[in-house]
Amino acid sequence: MSDVLKRLAATIEARKGADPASSHTAALLAKGPAKCAEKFGEEAVEAIIEAVQGNREKLTYEAADVLYHLTVMLAAQGVALDDVLAELERREGRSGIAEKAAR
Template sequence: MTLDDLYATILARKDADPTSSWTAQLLAKGPEKCAEKFGEEAVEAIIEAVKGDRDALTGEAADVLYHLLVMLAARDVPLSDVLKTLAARQSQSGIAEKASRAP
């Protein structure tokens, strides 16, 4: 499964019955709840990274990616837009890219 596949599944569940789908439940609670859940999962991934538990970090990283995509879907941000932004940034160093951002 690719991120594109996962994002397509999330989008397909946007209008699903919230009692039948965890994704639909999250989306029904609104973008703020989706963002909160993403933040929780990111913190859990950080904890596992610090602890050095590769297996736990792998699982938490999967949760982070899933919840990031749910959060994007909740705000109608296409994954393709995020990927275009990443592609554009690839043409320059990270230091130059950060310096080019408005303060």
């Protein structure tokens, strides 16, 4: 399931050096990490709205935008998707209550 996310992360990484005029991803990255984070937040809010309204089709579309913009934000900060996936694997099988208590 994560193969598509890994391909997305690789594409985003490849776009870092692209001309912002020819690549939406390059244009986002050129605006810096703060703008990438802002855009991620906007997309997350849109997904929340669709979830609350119960519109599965629009939620699916917005969730894809959230994953894309999350991956762009990670790239802008130099955080590898593999590191995030490794953290999820580390947490797998742990109670959320125990995880929060360990912080």
